Amino acid sequence: MSTKFQRAKPQFVYQLRIELQHIEPLIWRRILVPDTVKLAKLDRIVQAAMGWTNSHLHEWLIEQRRYGLPNDDWDSKDLLDERRFTVGAVLGEQVQSFAYRYDFGDGWEHHIAVEQRLPVQDGHNDWAMCLAGENACPPEDVGGPPGYLHFLEAMRSPTHEQHAGYWRWWGGPFDPQGFSLNAVNMAIRKLR
Known part of the structure; x- marks a missing residue:
């Protein structure tokens, strides 16, 4: 008897607005992300949405906790491994906004607002996608x-x-x- 690994079906989709800080005019993206997506995958989605090339380290700052990939080259003492946490687990129903830092040398800071938590509509919003945005990365x-x-x-x-x-x-x-x-x-x- 063989069993196949099945992914958990998403229950909710988060509508997130990503804004790159300290640049005018504002560079922003609006994305949908299922609650089952791991933070490590959300990193790749944000990278693709913004136009970054995933060439540098990053971290999430959510509810006074730091998430990312542990690395010996920088302070990862209190860093939680982003591969172990889903978007739904860290955002829940309460988180209204959080931060994403990319390339610690250049210091790109992103403010991410949770605009909505929507029910999943199979075949319509059950995968990550970008809905809108403005200006080049x-x-x-x-x-x-x-x-x-x-x-x-x-x-x-x-x-x-x-x-x-x-x-x-x-x-x-x-x-x-x-x-x-x-x-x-x-x-x-x-x-x-």
Whole structure:
């Protein structure tokens, strides 16, 4: 007799609004995430939704607790292993907002609001997806919010002393307003 491992069916879906802090105009995404998704998978979903490349360490700050992947290169003394916790277990019905930090060198901080906790409708909202968003994600390793503002200034001005260098580094023009809902959902779909 063989038994197959079956995933728990989601009961609820969280509608989350992710906002990248310290950048104007605001860079944001609205996503749906089933309650059965592990925090480690939510990391990958946020990465895909925002446009990050998962090249750096990260952590979650939820209800005065830190979650992430334990790592010897940084302070993970009180860090809870994100692979052991589902979104539903850590957010429940009470959590209204939490934080996600990415790339401790550049210091990207994200505020995530729990907009709604919705019942699952099979075949309609029982998988992770992006519903909306605005503005392009900054490039990886651009130097955090101040570095990104400098990058934008240089890219907009052909006479800027670093324009050609950034142009080569990025690979051409950069549209800070660029956001494609289709591209984001294709990236999220590849995670399934």
